[in-house]
Amino acid sequence: MICAGLVDLPDLAYNRRMFVDKPQVAPPTDSVIPPTPPTASLRSRWLRWLLTVLLAAAAITAVFYDAFVNGDGLPYLYQRVQTFVTIFLGIFIEAAPFLIAGSIVSGLIAVFVDQSAIDRYLPKAALPAALAGGAMGMVFPVCECGVVPVVRRLYEKGLPLSIGIAFLLAAPVINPIVILSTYSAFGWGSVFVGRIVFSFLIAVVVGMLFSRARPEEVLLPAVCQAHHDACCAVHDHSHHLPSAPLGQRFTQAFNLAGDDFFDMARYLIVGSMLAAGMQTLVPQSALLAVGQGPVLSVIVMQALAFILSVCSTVDAFLALAFAGTFTTGAVVAFLVFGPMVDIKSSLMFLSIFQRRVVAYLIVLPLMLSLLMGVWWNLNLGW
Amino acid sequence: MELMQRPRFQNAIKALVLLSLALFLYTRLASGTLFFYINQRFMVYTVFAIVGLVLVAISYRPRPRNAAAGEEPHSHHTLGCIGLIIVLLPVVLGVLVPPQPLGAAAMGNRELNITSQTRSVLPAAVRAAAQKDAADRTLLDWLHAFTASPDPARDYAGQPVDVIGFIYHDDRLAENEVLVNRFVVSCCVADASAVSMVVRSPDAAALPNDTWVQVQGVLQPGEWNGKSLPVIVADRVILTDLPNQPYLYP
Numbered sequence: 358m359i360c361a362g363l364v365d366l367p368d369l370a371y372n373r374r375m376f377v378d379k380p381q382v383a384p385p386t387d388s389v390i391p392p393t394p395p396t397a398s399l400r401s402r403w404l405r406w407l408l409t410v411l412l413a414a415a416a417i418t419a420v421f422y423d424a425f426v427n428g429d430g431l432p433y434l435y436q437r438v439q440t441f442v443t444i445f446l447g448i449f450i451e452a453a454p455f456l457i458a459g460s461i462v463s464g465l466i467a468v469f470v471d472q473s474a475i476d477r478y479l480p481k482a483a484l485p486a487a488l489a490g491g492a493m494g495m496v497f498p499v500c501e502c503g504v505v506p507v508v509r510r511l512y513e514k515g516l517p518l519s520i521g522i523a524f525l526l527a528a529p530v531i532n533p534i535v536i537l538s539t540y541s542a543f544g545w546g547s548v549f550v551g552r553i554v555f556s557f558l559i560a561v562v563v564g565m566l567f568s569r570a571r572p573e574e575v576l577l578p579a580v581c582q583a584h585h586d587a588c589c590a591v592h593d594h595s596h597h598l599p600s601a602p603l604g605q606r607f608t609q610a611f612n613l614a615g616d617d618f619f620d621m622a623r624y625l626i627v628g629s630m631l632a633a634g635m636q637t638l639v640p641q642s643a644l645l646a647v648g649q650g651p652v653l654s655v656i657v658m659q660a661l662a663f664i665l666s667v668c669s670t671v672d673a674f675l676a677l678a679f680a681g682t683f684t685t686g687a688v689v690a691f692l693v694f695g696p697m698v699d700i701k702s703s704l705m706f707l708s709i710f711q712r713r714v715v716a717y718l719i720v721l722p723l724m725l726s727l728l729m730g731v732w733w734n735l736n737l738g739w
Numbered sequence: 740m741e742l743m744q745r746p747r748f749q750n751a752i753k754a755l756v757l758l759s760l761a762l763f764l765y766t767r768l769a770s771g772t773l774f775f776y777i778n779q780r781f782m783v784y785t786v787f788a789i790v791g792l793v794l795v796a797i798s799y800r801p802r803p804r805n806a807a808a809g810e811e812p813h814s815h816h817t818l819g820c821i822g823l824i825i826v827l828l829p830v831v832l833g834v835l836v837p838p839q840p841l842g843a844a845a846m847g848n849r850e851l852n853i854t855s856q857t858r859s860v861l862p863a864a865v866r867a868a869a870q871k872d873a874a875d876r877t878l879l880d881w882l883h884a885f886t887a888s889p890d891p892a893r894d895y896a897g898q899p900v901d902v903i904g905f906i907y908h909d910d911r912l913a914e915n916e917v918l919v920n921r922f923v924v925s926c927c928v929a930d931a932s933a934v935s936m937v938v939r940s941p942d943a944a945a946l947p948n949d950t951w952v953q954v955q956g957v958l959q960p961g962e963w964n965g966k967s968l969p970v971i972v973a974d975r976v977i978l979t980d981l982p983n984q985p986y987l988y989p
Contacts, residue, residue, distance in 0.1 A: 436843075436844035440845045443840065443845075446833055447777060447927035447928035449829050450773070450785060450829075451929075454788035457792060458787065458791065461791060461794075461795070608802075611797075612795075612798050615757065619753065619826060630828075632929065665929055667929055668926055671926035674925040674926070675925050
C-alpha cells in the first residue's frame with residue numbers, strides 16, 4: 358500500500374505532461390517562451406525508476422520484517438494495513454471538502470473574474486505586492502488544500518509571481534477561520550501573535566525573493582503560457598465569457614472546477630498515502646525522544662508538522678498537546694511551518710510550479726521557520 | 740487510448756469518478772463510519788463535499804451541440820489512466836478494507852498520554868472536567884482533571900470511575916494490569932493521540948487487545964514507568980460494543 362504511493366510518485370511527474378496537463382492553449386506563434394523539453398533523458402528516467410523500485414522494496418521489506426520478526430505475522434500485517442487505510446482515508450476525507458471548495462472558487466474565478474481587474478487593482482512593486490499577497494487570505498479564507506487551485510487559476514489570470522507565492526504560503530494561516538481557532542486554543546498571548554506575525558513575515562520574504570524571477574523559470578509550461586498571455590494581453594484565452602448565458606457560464610465554471618479537482622486530487626491522494634505510510638511505519642516516540650533542546654526541538658516539531666499533514670484550520674488544537682513537552686519556539690515553528698508546507702501540500706505545489714521551485718518553496722519556509730524557532734527559544738525563553 | 744481521449748468519453752468518466760467519490764462519502768456518512776476517520780464537528784464539511792462533487796459531476800452532463808449562440812463549454816484537461824486510478828484509490832481501498840477505527844495496532848506508533856503532566860490542555864477543558872461528576876468523566880476528562888493536581892495519585896485516591904475504552908496490553912505492565920484507551924482526535928485520525936489509564940483487574944490477562952470494555956472501579960495510587968499516578972482498581976469489567984463515536988474530541 359505504502360509502496361503504491363512511492364511507485365506512483367515519479368509517474369505523476371512524467372504523466373503530468375503526457376496525460377493530464379494538456380496545455381490550456383495552443384502554442385501561439387508570437388510567444389517568447391521557449392518550449393520546455395518534455396522528456397527527461399532515458400538514463401535519468403531509468404535511474405528514477407530504479408530509485409523508486411529500491412525505495413518500494415525497502416518499504417516492503419521494512420513492513421514484512423516488522424510483521425514477522427516483531428509481530429505475529431499476517432494478522433499483525435493486516436492490522437497495520439488497516440491502520441494505514443484508516444489514516445489515509447482520514448486525511449483524504451478531511452481534506453476533500455476544502456479541495457473541492459477551492460476548485461469551485463477557482464472555476465468561478467476563471468469564468469467570472471475579468472483578468473484586467475487583477476492588473477488594475479493589485480500592486481506591482483515588489484514589497485507592496487508581497488504584502489498584498491500575504492494579506493489576501495483575509496479575503497479568500499482557504500486552507501492549504503484549497504489555496505493551491507485558487508493560486509493556479511489566479512496565475513493563469515496573470516497574477517504576479519510574488520503575490521501568488523506570498524498568498525500560497527500565508528493564506529493557510531492569515532485567514533479569519535485559522536486566526537479564530539488559534540485564538541481559541543492558545544488565547545491572547547505570544548504563541549498567537551507569533552504565529553500570525555511570523556507566518557506573514559516568512560510568506561512576504563519568500564514572495565519577495567520571487568519578485569525578480571521570470572514566470573517561465575517558475576511556473577509549469579501550461580500555467581506559464583496562460584499567465585504570459587494574460588499579462589501581455591496577447592488574446593483572451595480565458596474562460597471569461599461575458600456574452601454567454603449565465604447557466605452556461607456556471608456549467609463552464611464547474612467543468613473547470615472538476616478539472617482542477619482531478620489535477621490536485623492526485624497529488625492530495627499520493628500525499629495522504631505517504632503521510633499515512635510514515636505514520637504507520639515511524640513511531641512518534643522515536644521522534645519525540647530526540648526532541649529536546651532549543652534547536653533539536655524545533656527541527657522535530659517541523660518534521661512532525663510535515664509528516665502529520667494536518668489541516669491548518671485545526672492544527673492549533675493539536676499543537677496545544679505538544680505545548681508542555683516542547684519548547685515554545687518549536688510549537689510556534691510547528692504552527693508556522695506546518696500550514697505552509699506538508700507532505701500533501703508540497704506534492705500539490707507540483708501542479709503549479711516546476712520541481713526546482715517546489716524544492717525552494719519547501720526549503721525556504723523550513724529554514725526561515727527554523728531560524729525563527731531557534732531565535733525564539735534563545736531570546737524569548739523556552 | 741483513442742477512446743480515452745474522446746471528449747464525451749472523458750466527460751462521462753470524470754462524472755462517474757466524481758459520483759463514485761460522492762457515493763463513497765455518502766455511504767460512510769449514512770453508516771456512521773465517517774466518525775472512524777474524522778472529528779464529528781467536520782461532518783458538515785463532508786456534506787458540503789458531497790454536494791460539491793455532485794454539482795461538478797452534473798456539469799459534465801452531455802449537452803446538445805450549439806445549444807446556445809456561444810461556443811460550447813469545453814474542457815482542456817484529459818484524465819489519463821494513471822490519474823484515474825489514483826483518484827479512485829480512496830474508493831477502492833475504502834471498499835476493499837472494511838472500515839474500522841484505530842485500535843491497538845496504532846498504539847505502538849503513537850504518543851501515550853497516561854500521566855498527564857506532560858500534556859498541556861485548554862484551561863476551559865480542565866474546568867469542565869473538574870465540574871463533571873466523577874462517574875460521568877471520560878478517559879480524557881480524567882486526564883484533564885489530573886493535570887490540575889500536583890499529586891493526582893494521592894488527591895484522587897478513592898474516587899469512583901466508570902469509563903469506556905479498548906484494551907491494550909503493554910509490556911511494561913504487571914500481570915494483572917492492562918491499559919484501557921481511547922484515541923483523541925481533534926481533526927482527523929492523522930492527529931490521533933491515545934489517552935490511557937492503567938486498570939488493575941484479575942481478568943486483565945484474559946482480555947485480548949482491541950476488546951471494548953466498560954470499566955467500573957475506584958482510583959488508587961499506583962505506578963507507571965516509575966512514576967506515581969492513579970490506577971483504576973476494577974470492580975467490574977463489562978464487555979461492550981464499539982461506541983457510535985469511537986474517539987474522544989478535545
